Amino acid sequence: MKFVDLTELASRNLREALLRNTLTTLGIAVGVASLVAMLSLGVGLQELLSGRLQRTGLFDTVVVTSRRSFGDYGRPRKAEAAPEPIRPLDEAARKEIAGLANVLEVYPEIRFPAELQYQDAPRMMTVAGLPESARQREVFDGIKGAFFTAANADETILQIEFARDLEEEPLSLLGKELVLRYAERQPLASPTRAGAAPPDAEGAANWGFSVVPREVRLRIVGIVETEPGSGFGGFGRSRVFIPLQLAQKLSSVQFGDLRQAMRTSATPEYLNLSVRVNSAGKVPAVQESIKKLGFQTYSLHDVAKSLRLAFAVLDSFLGAFGSLALAVASMGIVNTLVMAILERRREIGILKALGAADRDVKQLFFAEAGVMGLLGGVLGVGMGWAIGRIINFGINIYLKRQELPPQTIWSVPWWLVVSAIGFALLVSLVAGLYPASRAAKLDPVQALRYE
Amino acid sequence: MSGAIVRTEHTNSTAIRAAGVSRHYTMGESVIRAVDDVSVEVRAGEFVALLGSSGSGKSTLLNLIAGLDRPSSGAIYAHGRDLAQMTPMELAKHRSQTVGMVFQSFNLLPRMNLAENVELPLRLAEVDRRERAGRVRESLERVRLGARMHHRPSELSGGEQQRAAIARALVNRPTILLADEPTGNLDSRTGEEILNLIAEINQSLGMTVVMVTHERPLAERYAQRQIFLADGKLVEGNSVQ
Numbered sequence: 001m002k003f004v005d006l007t008e009l010a011s012r013n014l015r016e017a018l019l020r021n022t023l024t025t026l027g028i029a030v031g032v033a034s035l036v037a038m039l040s041l042g043v044g045l046q047e048l049l050s051g052r053l054q055r056t057g058l059f060d061t062v063v064v065t066s067r068r069s070f071g072d073y074g075r076p077r078k079a080e081a082a083p084e085p086i087r088p089l090d091e092a093a094r095k096e097i098a099g100l101a102n103v104l105e106v107y108p109e110i111r112f113p114a115e116l117q118y119q120d121a122p123r124m125m126t127v128a129g130l131p132e133s134a135r136q137r138e139v140f141d142g143i144k145g146a147f148f149t150a151a152n153a154d155e156t157i158l159q160i161e162f163a164r165d166l167e168e169e170p171l172s173l174l175g176k177e178l179v180l181r182y183a184e185r186q187p188l189a190s191p192t193r194a195g196a197a198p199p200d201a202e203g204a205a206n207w208g209f210s211v212v213p214r215e216v217r218l219r220i221v222g223i224v225e226t227e228p229g230s231g232f233g234g235f236g237r238s239r240v241f242i243p244l245q246l247a248q249k250l251s252s253v254q255f256g257d258l259r260q261a262m263r264t265s266a267t268p269e270y271l272n273l274s275v276r277v278n279s280a281g282k283v284p285a286v287q288e289s290i291k292k293l294g295f296q297t298y299s300l301h302d303v304a305k306s307l308r309l310a311f312a313v314l315d316s317f318l319g320a321f322g323s324l325a326l327a328v329a330s331m332g333i334v335n336t337l338v339m340a341i342l343e344r345r346r347e348i349g350i351l352k353a354l355g356a357a358d359r360d361v362k363q364l365f366f367a368e369a370g371v372m373g374l375l376g377g378v379l380g381v382g383m384g385w386a387i388g389r390i391i392n393f394g395i396n397i398y399l400k401r402q403e404l405p406p407q408t409i410w411s412v413p414w415w416l417v418v419s420a421i422g423f424a425l426l427v428s429l430v431a432g433l434y435p436a437s438r439a440a441k442l443d444p445v446q447a448l449r450y451e
Numbered sequence: 452m453s454g455a456i457v458r459t460e461h462t463n464s465t466a467i468r469a470a471g472v473s474r475h476y477t478m479g480e481s482v483i484r485a486v487d488d489v490s491v492e493v494r495a496g497e498f499v500a501l502l503g504s505s506g507s508g509k510s511t512l513l514n515l516i517a518g519l520d521r522p523s524s525g526a527i528y529a530h531g532r533d534l535a536q537m538t539p540m541e542l543a544k545h546r547s548q549t550v551g552m553v554f555q556s557f558n559l560l561p562r563m564n565l566a567e568n569v570e571l572p573l574r575l576a577e578v579d580r581r582e583r584a585g586r587v588r589e590s591l592e593r594v595r596l597g598a599r600m601h602h603r604p605s606e607l608s609g610g611e612q613q614r615a616a617i618a619r620a621l622v623n624r625p626t627i628l629l630a631d632e633p634t635g636n637l638d639s640r641t642g643e644e645i646l647n648l649i650a651e652i653n654q655s656l657g658m659t660v661v662m663v664t665h666e667r668p669l670a671e672r673y674a675q676r677q678i679f680l681a682d683g684k685l686v687e688g689n690s691v692q
Contacts, residue, residue: 005574016562350558353519355547355575355623357540444519448554
């Protein structure tokens with residue numbers, strides 16, 4: 001029989017024992033709904049969490065250090081441990097890393113001690129440079145005021161605790177100015193001031209540097225709730241942020257600069273570089289190619305991997321519980337169809353007498369199972385979607401009472417819709433296998449015998 | 452396609468030939484010989500009545516000819532092809548294309564209207580959708596039920612139901628019509644009406660008809676030849692031309 005005729009006859013047959021078939025279909029729908037509701041919450045939770053983590057910038061970042069920076073500190077280095085010369089993490093290295101595939105940007109982490117003067121008393125603080133790309137990070141969603149107007153503007157963003165230190169009403173600080181006093185580094189050998197930009201004369205002798213106090217006036221443009229960690233592996237917390245380019249321009253003495261003073265080359269070296277990768281999945285590959293360049297790398301990719309693993313386990317648990325209802329529903333299909341065979345013995349006999357092959361009868365019952373599965377699947381996805389929404393709604397009422405921002409912890413991506421319907425169809429067809437082959441094997445002579 | 456039912460011309464050829472056909476059933480220990488070594492021949496275009504008391508094996512023989520059942524031994528040829536050697540698919544095709552069946556209890560599907568009932572064999576034979584409506588109408592008009600196409604079987608009289616069943620048997624243009632006690636559930640006047648219709652089909656279309664009945668007077672009136680069965684065996688000398 002042709003597919004259209006099969007589905008037509010199947011739907012017609014299903015309409016006959018309407019109550020029974022509706023109940024069976026509803027059984028499948030409830031099974032699918034529980035599956036979809038469970039998984040939509042699992043997926044939603046995962047999306048919520050990984051979305052947040054993604055935007056912390058932790059998982060798509062690789063921190064690069066020179067081989068000598070860590071590890072061997074405080075230990076005598078063995079000559080054979082480093083057969084090749086150690087590469088300095090300088091501007092050339094930065095450019096090379098920036099040229100690698102999948103690398104979005106490479107920036108140094110700059111944090112330095114400074115004194116901040118606002119109205120009365122000066123306060124010691126660690127000041128950190130923020131790259132332009134930090135604008136996208138989640139912590140700036142709730143910023144009061146705005147992000148820096150330009151990549152090198154004389155502006156600052158304060159963390160709210162620090163702002164409270166300065167003013168009772170932190171928001172009144174917006175637009176006001178404070179004075180940043182810092183220690184500028186001036187190379188001794190160079191007649192001109194070398195900024196953060198590397199000197200052109202590479203290999204020039206390093207004569208150390210002198211430290212000169214300087215100050216700069218900064219306009220307060222924004223206040224954030226939490227500290228925007230500008231990577232990891234930094235030096236403690238900082239509560240005052242300035243544009244990264246400005247930080248570089250200031251050429252302030254950093255924590256690691258003592259070491260630089262002891263070295264012979266005049267080429268400034270970065271203590272570490274943060275490498276932003278275009279997707280978290282590409283992190284290992286980028287890490288690998290940076291290692292080949294001769295640097296040490298560190299990333300939270302492994303942490304992210306175990307997070308994904310944890311969610312995979314959670315999802316499969318939720319899925320297994322959800323599928324349980326579907327398994328029960330599949331038995332309903334078997335039951336309904338076996339009943340239908342008993343009732344429709346004569347009809348099967350007639351069909352065979354009219355020229356139906358075993359295959360036609362089998363396909364007909366199969367199609368009936370399939371139609372129930374498909375309808376149940378579609379209905380179930382709708383129900384699951386609604387259940388997920390209701391749960392989400394309920395949770396948000398709770399969150400609101402706790403004075404927390406509303407969250408979407410429920411997500412029904414298209415792949416879940418398609419695979420839930422597909423799964424329902426598959427389960428129904430498997431459930432239909434036995435009744436269908438039983439119906440096909442029915443002896444028409446027996447079936448047509450007068451009752 | 453004109454859609455007209457074409458008169459089949461087989462007047463001198465053999466439509467059905469059974470050669471030493473047996474059908475045995477095992478019931479526990481005992482073997483029931485429903486049909487036992489029967490050899491019979493039906494010419495194309497012939498109207499043959501299969502007579503016998505109940506349990507004589509006449510319905511079993513009809514089912515064997517219909518391809519609903521397979522012989523335990525022997526051969527049954529329909530237009531020269533041995534049904535016993537056919538694969539299940541070929542046998543289904545034989546039921547669909549070569550024979551049309553009419554039953555005592557009509558066997559119309561109660562939830563379908565007449566047009567849908569008559570369309571069923573066309574669906575099974577995978578006849579093109581556009582062609583079906585015309586053939587259904589033609590078939591129903593032939594049995595004078597053109598006006599009742601959209602009625603359900605329960606809304607019709609017994610005779611009308613049997614006429615619809617005949618329309619269904621004809622719709623796929625088979626060459627052989629097999630009727631199993633077609634008048635058994637009808638009063639005698641309606642029964643005659645049905646037999647007149649079958650005889651007319653036999654005449655006008657040249658269709659081979661094999662009818663199982665236990666009513667000898669009817670068989671004598673309508674059939675060209677009667678074949679008698681008793682205990683699964685052909686009763687010799689009783690084959691009346």
